[in-house]
Amino acid sequence: MVFTERAGQKDSWGASDVPLGEITEAYKIDVWQAGVRIKSVTVSDVSWIYPSAAMATDLASGSFDIYVAQLSDRYGAGPERIITATS
Template sequence: MLDGANVAAVETPSGRWEVLQWAECRLTGPGRYRLTRLLRGQAGSDADATGPVPAGSRFVVLGGALVPLGLAPAARGQPQVLRVGPQARAPTDPSWRRLAFTSEAVAARPLAPVHPRLRRLANGDLRLTWIRRTRLDGDAWEQAEVPLGEEREAYALDILDAGGGVRRTLTLDSPSATYPAAAQQADFGGPVARLSFALHQLSAACGRGAPLRSSLDA
């Protein structure tokens, strides 16, 4: 498992797919297995690993039989139609199926930032910092900082109310943000004791990346 084996994708209630791995597998009945010692939110799918997955959710083992479709970048967000069937039979055979889908380019979206830190400054402003992640050559321990992997560094920070509604959005070009005391007064009527937010790294090709959602005490 730690070397990349035992990988599967399970569909979440939101319709997205979480990638997970398992260390132990036990046959419990005809065509039924119990997987234990799971690693969830693998391969950058941690933003979609938001809770329990209902029984009966679709589950796909990821192995060498699965290959990328190879869609061009221009196909992102565009409806696509595939015909899928046995290689030995003609596409007109009834065994072939028609599948319609829209490519979301999930594998290309920026990963959710990590390690948010919040502190209140002497003037009442809130200062939020975080660490970005990358999909590009980020495994080397010798690096002081991982490669950017995007055309430019940019983030969108949504300030949320208690119900999850967006009170204010800040666009930033570095891994830090200042939420001024005056803006807190305008948004919430006074100093914010606990800041709830959703933070996305931005991509020129894919727009908002996976969100970091958190609530931190000031």
């Protein structure tokens, strides 16, 4: 999964890459299925791989949601983008 970094409060999750505007680059990723948070990770890059072996262990078959939020040194987690996928 690869996502586009955001500039800050007024930026949208558009397709273009923008200057980060933060001291460090970090993103919070939460995986939810059937209303239960299955996994939570923090990454320092604009990509994350959910290995198929981990997915098989973590998830029941069916759809699941991945929430991605940029972390700010000043404001904490920004607005989340939700991606729905199927295991």
